[in-house]
Amino acid sequence: MSSGETIAVKVLATNSKQGEKEFQTEVTLLGRLHHRNLVNLVGYCTEKGQHMLIYVYMSKGSLASHLYHSQHKEPLNWDVRVHIALDVARGLEYLHDGAVPPVIHGDIKSSNILLDDLMKARVADFGLSRVEMVNKHAANLRGTIGYLDPEYISTGTFTKKSDVYSFGVLLFELIAARNPQ
Template sequence: MNSKLLFCSVLGNKHLCISSTCIDTKLKKKFPVTIVAPIASIAAVVVMIILLFVLRKKMSSRSKSEPWIKTKRRRFTYSEVLVMTKNLQQPLGEGGFGIVYHGNLNGSEQVAVKLLSQTSAQGYKEFKAEVELLLRVHHINLVSLVGYCDEKDHFALIYEYMSNGDLHQHLSGKHVGSVLDWGTRLQIAIEAALGLEYLHIGCKPAMVHRDVKSTNILLDEEFKAKIADFGLSRSFQVGGDQSRVSTVVAGTLGYLDPEYYLTSELSEKSDIYSFGILLLEIITNQRVIDQTRKKPNIAEWVTYVIKKGDTSKIVDPKLQGNYEPRSVWRALEVAMSCANPSSAKRPNMSQVIIKLKEYTNSPHSSVELRVTATFDSDMYPKAR
């Protein structure tokens, strides 16, 4: 029987495959292409991100370990700071920045070393701001910067040493047996005013200190005054719309300008208010804020006492009457004009200096005290 059948020979044809193994091989070849390629792309992106992160971290750490300021003043290592302070053995005081230690350079030059505390409200930003400011300001009534330390997590400012501490220590009696006479107090006020005048007029751009107070007025061996602590200082443009700077309120309660406190607008008149409070403190030796008084704020208290006519309570009793009444009362007028709640009614520092210098040689005579400022207690920031 002849059956019509079609026979196809596949033997020897290398392009054809009739086994299951051939099909599996083709699938295996396609699998890496469709699955592995996307995984490789994702892995490459992840590696690039990690490399960029590591590189950025290295650059950041290098920028903190290298000096960011080109200066002739010395950059000290933390090991050198420990050597000069004998492992931080002699603290001189403590402020918002941290503890200040006594130190010695090369066994001869005395210095004050201000070390940034890890728990300080002020940080690296304030540290850097203070260094940069002190590198460009030079005045006999501003504390001089000897050098600084900026090593990893250790930050320190090295200043000239002021052997008589700060003004507050002398007024408060912490220096036993030390009572500043009126002539010395007035001279300290004038020198502090000269330092502020330089910041307001002599600096380019002009500067506002923002924390003028008795603990920031340092005294050398001859009781010459120098302003310290510039961590809160801000620059501003003189004249025009830029004469005021909107900023977060900073300063010390009692010395803080009430207008600045309410508006957050900072100008040199804020320093002038603080100086007025400082001058009242010098005259009265009263606390700037004292909740036991009928009027806690020192400016309000002075106004209250004057209106009652009991002016004998105003002058520091430690002076025991050894002062020229005209000089004291005129200085009090200057203080009250500086502490006027309205910044527009406050004098500038040049006017303050002229007035204070006039009173250094005033004749010993009585004078009627005139107080023109009106104080509203609601304007002053209250302690919480």
């Protein structure tokens, strides 16, 4: 950018599973949510049928790329893994207890955790998120198999516990470097 800041642009493909509603959810939520452990939305574009989100660039990529594609990256040491877990926990705590109204992320997984040049983690991809007070019940199951809360699967009701369960799966990934899918 003209300020010298590097950005990342996420372009919604026309054949993407993430539709207009999810795009609007992400723009609306990230427009009002600001925390050091959430990705920073710089702007968005909806011109000429294109849907683009513009974020602050996270130079180290996703947590998943470090856990599962380590032949291109140095393996994460335990201190870094613990700090990543704490960063994600702080981001979730803000969503659940600091945001007004509270927000349920709905898709906590290693590919939705982005890392900056200092390996600080930020929660990303808010397309499936819900404001807790508005719509706890999902018409159809959404999220990623392996990370979904069994209670959510059986009842269709999204709660903060759903995110906590997914966070537990993420902790398993950080410890074992095994994909839960």
